[in-house]
Amino acid sequence: MTRGFMFIFAASLLIMHLDCCSASFIGICYGRNADDLPTPDKVAQLVQLQQIKYVRIYDSNIQVLKAFANSGVELMIGISNLDLLPFSQFQSNVDTWLRNSILPYYPATKITYITVGAEVTESPNSVSSLVVPAMNNVLTALKKAGLHKKIKVSSTHSLGVLSRSFPPSAGAFNSSHAHFLKPLLEFLAENQSPFMIDIYPYYAYRDSSNKVSLDYALFESSSEVIDPNTGLLYMNIFDAQIDAVYYALMTLNFTTIKVMVTETGWPSKGSPKETAATPDNAQTYNTNLIRHTINNTGTPAKPDQELDIYIFSLFNENRKPGLESERNWGLFYPNQTSVYNLDFTGRGTADTTxxxxxxxxxxxxxxxxxxxxxxxxxxxxxxxxxxxxxxxxxxxxxxxxxxxxxxxxxxxxxxxxxxxxxxxxxxxxxxxxxxxxxxxxxxxxxxxxxxxxx
CATH class of the missing domain: 1.20.58.1040 (Methane Monooxygenase Hydroxylase; Chain G, domain 1)
Structure with a gap:
């Protein structure tokens, strides 16, 4: 064995040491709907310096895929709602996309998930019926390339896919989505893919502050909320919302599907009425979220269950429409300075050392x-x-x-x-x-x- 080759392994040990024994992981969402963002190469360096090993992107941008080559970072890539129609109609469209946009960069760039559509139940157009056909075509293309066991296929959803989330044991999917949810869940169960959900306790607090306390949303509550049906105690709304999804899955007899959180976070700035959107609250939420996740404690209904989570987002995105908070979910400004300090190891917030x-x-x-x-x-x-x-x-x-x-x-x-x-x-x-x-x-x-x- 050459010294250079041995050094590669030594470096891997140094980098992997902190998480070699952990089950759940924390990743980051890398959105690019902003001006003056750093180049993908610089973003890849920033991600590695922050010890982030998992990144979600919302497309298959070639420059981004190249930037993360040989970085060890695992990517979740996305197929947008706009592409659902061509991807669901013709297998050849998906085969061409995989051949041109993925295979030239794999496996140097580690791709582990492909999301087909994003929060389709929130889309103004009726695209949900296209999701499963597109997923099947993506899976077929991966099988042709021999990658179907290495890259999982799923789709992301908002919490609006549920008709009820409280108490958690009463969690149920909205019946209006049944036409696409049943085949979707059958696909996930058959292919051992996770059910991907975007969870935002910030909105639960902002829109129902008379029912949800700020401490309960920030993992800071000193009192429990009891599920009257199960007697389970909840110290934060995040766990309650995750368990509501699990109960909804169990109600439909899908007990083997794992839940993955593909977006969660807290904004650092908002409009005058969004008083909870502050750097302190954002730091508190994400710090507590990381600690909660890496402790592998699971949720009250799923103790010790692995739960993988992606924080939204890496950068503030000034081109996003809507309220001021929509543009201020980032951990970093476009110039790569921190909006607030956050330690991805869960040991505490970053300081000078x-x-x-x-x-x-x-x-x-x-x-x-x-x-x-x-x-x-x-x-x-x-x-x-x-x-x-x-x-x-x-x-x-x-x-x-x-x-x-x-x-x-x-x-x-x-x-x-x-x-x-x-x-x-x-x-x-x-x-x-x-x-x-x-x-x-x-x-x-x-x-x-x-x-x-x-």
């Missing part, structure tokens, strides 16, 4: 400590023994046999894990990355340049 991709940002510079390509194996092993022993006090359990970060089983990978752990635990100072000359500090994401080291 935060861990990024298991590296450390100090005064704007991000650094990692990895094994040197010039170190001898004997010196490197001695340094590992020191770091993982009583002197270094690094917990090296994860790189032991059968543990999550044992693979790849080679010295340079294990050394990079131990060195970087010690470095981060000890203030990321120069002296914390010496190890007798067997380690080096780098100030670029190792995954971006490590293949050039020999």
């Amino acid at each position: 935060t861990e990024v991709n298991n590296g450390t940002r100090t005064n704007g510079t991000i650094t990692w400590c990895i094994a040197s390509s010039t170190a001898s194996q004997i010196d490197m092993q001695n340094a590992i023994d020191w770091a993982c022993g009583s002197s270094g006090n690094v917990d090296c359990t994860a790189i032991q046999p059968s543990q999550p970060c044992f693979e790849p089983d080679n010295l340079i990978s294990h050394a990079s894990y131990a060195f970087n752990s010690y470095y981060q635990q000890n203030g990321a100072s120069d002296v914390a990355c010496s190890f007798g000359g067997t380690a080096v500090i780098v100030d670029k994401d190792p995954s971006m340049f490590i293949t050039t080291l020999h």
Whole structure:
């Protein structure tokens, strides 16, 4: 095994360490309905610096797909409502799209989901009847390419797809959507695809503040809401809305379909009447959401059930119509400065020194400590023994046999894990990355340049 190849694995260990054992994940929605957004290449770098591993886009833009190549970020791509008609009518249209817009960039760009239509029940045009035929054609195209087991097909929905969401156990789908929901759910169950829902507690509070408290919407409530039918206790409306979807699925005897949240978030600014749209509330909601998700506690009706979530959105989008809040859901302004601080690891909000991709940002510079390509194996092993022993006090359990970060089983990978752990635990100072000359500090994401080291 060459040193360059081993360094690739070492870099992967550094980046994967924080979430190698987690089940649920947090992603981000990357909408582009705005002026002066950074180029897709810069967006891909920003996403990686924020430790975001999952991104939803709303089309199959070629520049975006190219930008995320070899980044390790998994993409959910979209087929718009405008394309439902041609995609549902002719298989050849879908085959051509897949051949021209997806296959040239896959698998360098990791694509794991394709959403066919978005919130079609909210569309002014009657396009819902086109969704399942289009989904079937997309699945057929993926089967021809041998990708149907690697890329899942689904469609996203607003909470308006339900006729009732409270109490959660009374959750039910709107009967007016039955004509397309039954075949849709049959498709999802047969292909083990998730039911995708957009959940916005902000709107529940804004439109019914006399019934929904702000604390209950922000995961800050100190009192429970009881479902009278089940006796289950709810500390936040997010869980209640998710369980309402699960109960609606169970009512129709679809008990194997998992729920995925494809949009949720909180605006940082609104019109004068939208008093809850503030940076503080947005930070509180998303911080609590992340912590709630990565703890893998599930919901009262589905305890310990994996729940994957995409936060809306990466940028403020100034071209979106409607109230002021519609243009202010972003975590970042178009110039890439933060609207408010948010830590995707769930450990707290970012400050002047935060861990990024298991590296450390100090005064704007991000650094990692990895094994040197010039170190001898004997010196490197001695340094590992020191770091993982009583002197270094690094917990090296994860790189032991059968543990999550044992693979790849080679010295340079294990050394990079131990060195970087010690470095981060000890203030990321120069002296914390010496190890007798067997380690080096780098100030670029190792995954971006490590293949050039020999």
